[in-house]
Amino acid sequence: MKKNKVDANPGEVNDEMKWVRDSSLDHKARVPLRASTGSWKASLFIIAIEFSERLSYFGIATSLVLYLTKVIHQDLKTAVKNVNYWSGVTTLMPMFGGFLADAYLGRYTTVIASCIIYLMGLVLLCLSWFLPGLKACDHNNTCTEPRKIHEVVFFLGIYLISIGTGGHKPSLESFGADQFDDNHATERRQKMSFFNWWNSGLCSGIILGVTVIVYVQDRVNWGVADIILTGVMAISLLIFLLGRSSYRYRTPIGSPLTPMLQVLVAAISKRKLPYPSNPTQLCELSKSEGNSERFLTHTKKLKFLDKAAILENEGNLAEKQSPWRLATVTKVEELKLIINMIPIWVFTLPFGICASQTSTFFIKQGAIMDRKIGNGFVVPASSIFTLAAIGMIISVTIYDKLLVPMLRRLTGNERGINILQRIGIGMFFSAITMVVAALVERKRLEAVEMNGPLKGSLSMSAILVGPTISNHWIW
Numbered sequence: 001m002k003k004n005k006v007d008a009n010p011g012e013v014n015d016e017m018k019w020v021r022d023s024s025l026d027h028k029a030r031v032p033l034r035a036s037t038g039s040w041k042a043s044l045f046i047i048a049i050e051f052s053e054r055l056s057y058f059g060i061a062t063s064l065v066l067y068l069t070k071v072i073h074q075d076l077k078t079a080v081k082n083v084n085y086w087s088g089v090t091t092l093m094p095m096f097g098g099f100l101a102d103a104y105l106g107r108y109t110t111v112i113a114s115c116i117i118y119l120m121g122l123v124l125l126c127l128s129w130f131l132p133g134l135k136a137c138d139h140n141n142t143c144t145e146p147r148k149i150h151e152v153v154f155f156l157g158i159y160l161i162s163i164g165t166g167g168h169k170p171s172l173e174s175f176g177a178d179q180f181d182d183n184h185a186t187e188r189r190q191k192m193s194f195f196n197w198w199n200s201g202l203c204s205g206i207i208l209g210v211t212v213i214v215y216v217q218d219r220v221n222w223g224v225a226d227i228i229l230t231g232v233m234a235i236s237l238l239i240f241l242l243g244r245s246s247y248r249y250r251t252p253i254g255s256p257l258t259p260m261l262q263v264l265v266a267a268i269s270k271r272k273l274p275y276p277s278n279p280t281q282l283c284e285l286s287k288s289e290g291n292s293e294r295f296l297t298h299t300k301k302l303k304f305l306d307k308a309a310i311l312e313n314e315g316n317l318a319e320k321q322s323p324w325r326l327a328t329v330t331k332v333e334e335l336k337l338i339i340n341m342i343p344i345w346v347f348t349l350p351f352g353i354c355a356s357q358t359s360t361f362f363i364k365q366g367a368i369m370d371r372k373i374g375n376g377f378v379v380p381a382s383s384i385f386t387l388a389a390i391g392m393i394i395s396v397t398i399y400d401k402l403l404v405p406m407l408r409r410l411t412g413n414e415r416g417i418n419i420l421q422r423i424g425i426g427m428f429f430s431a432i433t434m435v436v437a438a439l440v441e442r443k444r445l446e447a448v449e450m451n452g453p454l455k456g457s458l459s460m461s462a463i464l465v466g467p468t469i470s471n472h473w474i475w
Contacts, residue, residue: 017184018033018034018035019031019033019034020034020037020181020184022183024038024178024248024249024250025248025249025251026245026248026249027244027247027249032248034181036246037179037245037246037247038179038181038187038247039180041246042179042248043179044243045239045243045247046176046179046243048201048236048239048240049111049115049237049239050172050173050176050202050205051201051236052233052235053168053172053233053236054205055206055208055213055229055232056122056229056233057161057209058206058209058210058385059208059210059214059225060158062209062214062363062385063214064083064086065079065080065083066363066367067217067222068082071136071222072136072146072154073144073145086158089159090161090165091352092166093162093163094165094166094167094170095170096166097110097114097168097169097171098171098174099255099256100167101171101174101252102252102253103253103255103256105252106250107175107249107250108175108247108249111168111171111172111175112237112240112241114164114166114168114171115237115240116237117164117167118160118164118165118168118233119233119234119237120160121156121158121159121160121161121163121164122157122229123157123230124156124157126223126227127153128153128154128157129222129223134149134150134153135147136150175247176194177191177195178248178249178250179247180194188414192404192415193400196396196400197400200393200396200397203390203392203393203396204389206385206388206389206392207386207390210383210384210385211383213228213229216228259323259327259331259334260334260335260338262308262323262324262327263305263308263327263331263332264308265324266307266308266309266324266325266327267304267305267306267307267327269325270308270310270312270325271304273307273312275303275306275307275310276310279306281311282309282310282329282332283311283326283328284309284328284329295329295330296330296333296334297333299336301336302336302339305332305336306332308332309326309328309329310326311326312326344420344423347427350430351427351430354434363384365441365444366384399416403416404416443460447460
């Protein structure tokens with residue numbers, strides 16, 4: 001390699017290693033210096049705020065069905081329906097949050113905005129519990145039907161949390177990935193480990209959410225738990241802001257839908273043109289023209305879309321032609337990637353159905369089973385979820401430190417096994433998990449028939465629900 005010198009720092013070797021040339025910028029909109037930005041030094045701030053968000057989310061989500069049945073006095077069917085509505089909205093919101101982050105706001109700004117909205121939701125939950133005018137009951141005594149104003153403020157609070165999650169979830173994880181340069185061998189490997197340790201931070205938040213927070217909800221009250229969540233989220237937002245100078249940023253690129261539509265229109269308009277004998281004849285900008293943007297190599301799949309990159313008149317410069325008539329190979333390949341993702345999205349829908357049971361049916365199932373440990377200590381029903389989080393941390397550690405190095409030697413793949421193989425293994429074990437859950441419920445119903453509803457369920461330990469939840473989330 002040639003030595004490149006930088007005017008600002010003469011004598012420094014290897015300009016490519018010193019600066020990050022992947023179209024990212026530092027907090028002053030300059031090309032980032034590798035030594036002082038990104039990588040693990042920035043990722044730790046990001047993992048910290050993910051920890052607090054998961055702490056808050058699971059502290060609320062795992063106990064939501066209990067709150068709706070005990071405090072708002074909804075029947076189980078209505079409570080489960082409301083939990084599923086909320087979970088569905090929370091799951092869909094990242095689509096809109098990710099679009100806004102990539103197209104207009106940028107990931108860093110979206111994370112901050114979503115955290116503020118998240119905090120607003122948590123504050124409303126605190127107010128709905130402590131303010132006399134917003135309490136579920138007029139007095140401290142338990143009432144059979146809560147006041148409507150409490151329901152309105154409570155649901156407004158949890159749906160603000162949904163909106164906050166919608167901006168937080170897609171932006172923060174992508175922002176974490178932006179801290180690693182794919183063109184740098186060391187950082188590329190660090191990026192693979194980042195997602196595993198990201199998952200460990202996430203699981204740590206889940207563990208505290210379904211143990212400490214749920215215990216406070218069960219033994220003190222829901223309002224105190226909400227105050228703790230609000231304080232932790234506020235502190236983590238401040239920590240995230242402290243890392244501002246360490247981050248690498250990417251500028252918004254506009255609507256991601258427009259380039260995809262341009263490729264489709266260009267391909268259809270040139271559908272009658274012959275396919276070039278050599279793919280290198282397709283249009284692609286050089287690195288100098290592309291301003292250090294990421295480039296994708298040509299693939300042979302969905303060749304019809306390649307016609308969007310055919311130069312109709314080689315005498316005209318590519319950059320002078322309308323993007324609705326000519327697309328680059330990179331733009332074509334981006335659309336191919338999206339189309340190739342559709343089968344994965346469709347076939348992972350059953351996983352979502354399984355996942356929804358962990359925060360509704362499994363929690364309510366555990367609530368009516370024997371949860372005593374030792375000398376009469378009763379474990380809160382939602383804390384059964386702890387087994388899933390602990391299982392995920394252990395499995396991630398084993399996978400990252402033991403299995404990946406071994407699989408790299410066997411397969412020659414940097415990841416050990418590819419993503420599709422990991423997804424397939426996970427879906428297989430999810431199916432087994434649901435079979436086990438059905439067998440446990442069948443045994444519980446048999447005990448109920450023999451000994452009555454209350455005595456029958458209490459004759460079985462809630463620990464039987466634990467493996468079902470943990471196996472599902474580990475895989």
